[in-house]
Amino acid sequence: MTLRTARGLMLAVPATVYFFSYFHRVSLAVVAADLMRAFGVSAAALGALAATYPYVFAAMALVAGSLADTLGPRRTIAAGGATMGLGAAAFGLAPSFDVAVGGRLLVGLGASVILIAWLSLAAVWFRPAEFGLVSGTTQAVGNIGALVAATPLALLVEALGWRPTFVLIGMVTLVLAATAFGLVRDRPESLGLPPVNAGPDRRPGGGLGRALAAIREVVANRRTWPPILAAGGVYAGLITFLGLWGVPYLTQVYGLGRVEAANHVSAVTVGIIVGSPLVGWLSDQWLRRRRLPMVIFCALYATSWLPLLLPAQSRLPLALLAPCLFLMGFASSGLVLVWACVREVNDPARVGIALGFVNAPIFLGFALFQSLTGALLDARWEGLAREGARLYPAAAYRGVFLLCALLAAAAVAAAAAVTETRCRSVWRPRETGSA
Numbered sequence: 001m002t003l004r005t006a007r008g009l010m011l012a013v014p015a016t017v018y019f020f021s022y023f024h025r026v027s028l029a030v031v032a033a034d035l036m037r038a039f040g041v042s043a044a045a046l047g048a049l050a051a052t053y054p055y056v057f058a059a060m061a062l063v064a065g066s067l068a069d070t071l072g073p074r075r076t077i078a079a080g081g082a083t084m085g086l087g088a089a090a091f092g093l094a095p096s097f098d099v100a101v102g103g104r105l106l107v108g109l110g111a112s113v114i115l116i117a118w119l120s121l122a123a124v125w126f127r128p129a130e131f132g133l134v135s136g137t138t139q140a141v142g143n144i145g146a147l148v149a150a151t152p153l154a155l156l157v158e159a160l161g162w163r164p165t166f167v168l169i170g171m172v173t174l175v176l177a178a179t180a181f182g183l184v185r186d187r188p189e190s191l192g193l194p195p196v197n198a199g200p201d202r203r204p205g206g207g208l209g210r211a212l213a214a215i216r217e218v219v220a221n222r223r224t225w226p227p228i229l230a231a232g233g234v235y236a237g238l239i240t241f242l243g244l245w246g247v248p249y250l251t252q253v254y255g256l257g258r259v260e261a262a263n264h265v266s267a268v269t270v271g272i273i274v275g276s277p278l279v280g281w282l283s284d285q286w287l288r289r290r291r292l293p294m295v296i297f298c299a300l301y302a303t304s305w306l307p308l309l310l311p312a313q314s315r316l317p318l319a320l321l322a323p324c325l326f327l328m329g330f331a332s333s334g335l336v337l338v339w340a341c342v343r344e345v346n347d348p349a350r351v352g353i354a355l356g357f358v359n360a361p362i363f364l365g366f367a368l369f370q371s372l373t374g375a376l377l378d379a380r381w382e383g384l385a386r387e388g389a390r391l392y393p394a395a396a397y398r399g400v401f402l403l404c405a406l407l408a409a410a411a412v413a414a415a416a417a418v419t420e421t422r423c424r425s426v427w428r429p430r431e432t433g434s435a
Contacts, residue, residue, distance in 0.1 A: 003193050006185075010125045011134070013183045014073075014118040015141040016176045017081040020169065021111035022142030024088065025053060026243030027149040030262055031162045033248070037388040038162075039097035043381070047374020050244050052101055054370070056108030057363035062215055064113040065356020068120035069214075074184040076117035081177025084110030085170045092166030115142075116359065119339055120352040124187055125196055129284055129423055132340045136280025139336045143272040143329075146242060150262040150269065158259070214350040218342075218357045226417040227341035230294060232362040233411025234301055234335045236369040237404030238328070242268050244370060245377075245400060253394045254318060267322040271329025279333045283340070284423055290341050291418040297334025298415045302408035304328040308401040312394050334415070338362075344421040347429075369407070373400045 028035070028050050035046060067076045087106025094100035115138060122134045156165050185191055218224055241249075242265060250261035275297075283293050304327045307316045316324060339355055346354035380396035419426065 001191055001193075003188065003196070006188065006191055006193060007125050007196075009183060010121055010185070011137065013180050014077050014114070014121065015138075017077055017084075017173070017180055018114050018118055018138060018142055019145040019148075020081075020084060020088075020173045020176070021114045021145070023145035023149045023153075023169070024084065024107050024111060025142075025149075026146045026239065027153060029243050029245070029247040029265065030150065030154045030258065031157060032244070033251075033258075033387075033389040034157070034162045035100070036390065039100065040388065041097055042374075043377045043390055043392070044371070044374040045097070047244065047370045047372075049097075049101055049104060050374075051367040051370045052104045053108040053111070054363035054367035056105060057112045058360050058367060060109065060112035061116075061356050061358070061360035061363065062353065063356070064116040064359065065120075065353035066215075067113055068117045068352035068356065069350060072186045073117040073121035074181065074186050076113050077121075077184060078177050078181035080110040080113040080117065081173055081180060082110065083107075084114075085173030085177060086110075087170070088173060089167050089170030092163045092168075092170065112359070116352060116356045119355050121184070121186065123197075123343070123348075123351045123355075127196060128344070128425060131343065132284040132290075132337060132423065133277060133280035135339045136276040136278070136333070136336045139276035139333070140273045143269045143276065147266055147269040147273065150247075150266040151259060154259045154262040214347065214353045215357070218346050218350075218354050221346060223345040223419045224342055224354075224357070226414050226419070227290075227294065227338045228358055228361055229414035230298055230411045230418065231335035231338035231358070232365045233407045233414060234298060234332050235362055236366045237305070237407050238268070238301075238332045239366055240370055240373055240400070240404065241265075241328075245373065245397065248392070249397045250321075252391050253315075253397060254321075264322050264325060267325040268329035268332075271326040271331075272333055273329075275330040275333030276336050279336055280340075283337055288423050289420060290337055290344070290423065291415065291420045294334045294337050294341070294415040294418055295412065297331050298408070298412045301328065301331035301334065302405065302412055304331050305401055305405035305408055309398055309405060311398075315394070340423070341418055341421065344423070344425050344427070345419050346427055348425050348427065369403075373403065376400055376403075 032046055084107050087103050091100055091103030094103055126134050188195055246265040247261045250256045250264055279293055283290055307324045310316060338358055342354055342358050343351055376399055377392045377396050381390055381392055384391040
């Protein structure tokens, strides 16, 4: 096997597992009304159910990085995929809301390690100057999963029902996890190929003490935080719309059917799929910068929320809604640079822990924000319901979108404080805490 073929395999095989990781992240939007009817829950409870996924991601962030650095990406991806598949099946079979929450916890537990393990794998198989593009590729793949979690999922749910659909998805995920275990290799040397990157030995291992020391260094490094805060400000609002309230908003405010609403929400995902590899390429190959593209794309993302804040009498026409949502997704792609930015200011020998830490504050903020938006909608509920699902007024959704816009504005300020690395590692020993 040639190095080029092997590198393609190391991208393609984890991609199939990460596809379902992202699919689950946003899938509740399509079945939100079904879940309200099946379990008799409110928007706040549904927001709490959705928040179990990012809470687990936040709790597992450093564990995921440590697993990638000690157990190795191959075993981490396989174990995560298997856990995710079992959780999806349990969610589909859940006889009560509590069991459904347990299933989502398992899904989140398995999914939480996939991206970090994949990026850790890429850090060994690809050069630093290729890492922005690789990061963008991971997000394009993930958002293809999000795209499938919109209209195709809606059609499948209409045909089979939501329960059999999630059981089927769980079975497929288990098969992919087994495939990853059989085909992925942690290092080129495992296939008799020369190493891609010269430098510190990154073989799995190291012990708990070394891992804890690495965690402290990443957290104490002030240059770690600006890209994380910028990405978090973008991601919280983006996934709250894409993965939870986008479809209910379009069905309740614009009067669309579920499939048509999912079609429009898919425009966000298409924008991300187009933008993510482009941002990585622009940063790696053309601009050779990290901060400038992140600032530009964060600013464009912030402006994309403005049309959704228009009052009812000036509401954005339906014909313009899809282009606006495409712009939102495209502009949000700037967040893919967070992994390159964090990697390049931290110890390259412990890249798994550095990349894993990225998830902790981002997903914690995302989880809190989803619960907050659900509570905000419930506070403005006027008592209307249809077939057991609550109906919220347009003003309630505008309040949620205003919070998203304010977070986006904060993300622009954080992006402006990102350390410019010129696409290379600028980490030096004993620099922790220094600017």
